[in-house]
Amino acid sequence: MSAIYKTEEGERELRRRYQEELRTWPVPADHLRVPTREGETFVLASGPANAPPVVLLHGSGANATMWRQDAAAWARHFRTYAVDLVGEPGLSAPSRPPLSSGAHRLWLDDVLEGLGLGDTALVGTSLGGWMALDYAAHRPDRVRRLALLCPGGVGAQKVGWLFATLLLRPFGRWGRRRSVLVATGLDALSAGPALDQVSLTFEQFRPRTERLPVFSDDTLRRLTMPVQVTVGERDAMFDSAGTASRVRRCVPHASVHVLPGVGHAILDRSGAVLEFLRA
8 A cells, every 4th residue: 555545445436436547538648647756746747749738737636537627628728737746646767856955856857858848848737736836936938838826935835724634633524524614615506516526635645744935026027937826815725915016026927817706726727728829
């Protein structure tokens, strides 16, 4: 059993559900396995092989299937590569090098090389947004465009939601479901299936406990490519107002959007991101 899961049975169940999602992927897709210094990395590739590339990096506790609805729209215009981050509940290696070590940049170097990409557009959310921003700041020549959804490492990381989930933990499955609502800001009625999937994942998955390193102003100023940043006004995990303010100050050419009434999980932004990617 991998150390990132609580039980062997839970690991098997999550993998079984993942394979079901892959079998019903809304567009034709190639399942790629890329060797990297952190172990094998799984990539779900959709769209015309000769179309401009877009690499997608999901958040913590997720995998490539979080881009299901987005990929269906984006694959009409781009070759999308939805990458399973290492150390997360997907099909990539369980490796978790320290975020402060720079190892994830080297890992992403390997992924792009394995995919045959000299440069690409990057889209990242939450933890994946942190990795995408970090990579773009240190490899600006390899990133054509950068779209970030509720990225970590810019505004302060909040801890209030964590205390709330600890209080709910003794209430079993109901408590875990409520914890997901608190953390993501999802609506229980409109996001039922997604909510259930996230809740099940965190029943069996051990999330990272490492806090995301905060980027300096100098690092943010390295983002010379076109940048779009979207945050939810009610994000329980990161200070969205602080994120928007710092990006506007340090990356004045960036397009910044604060979504009223929205929490950490930003859904239904396919059109806005696609418009930015095609600009």
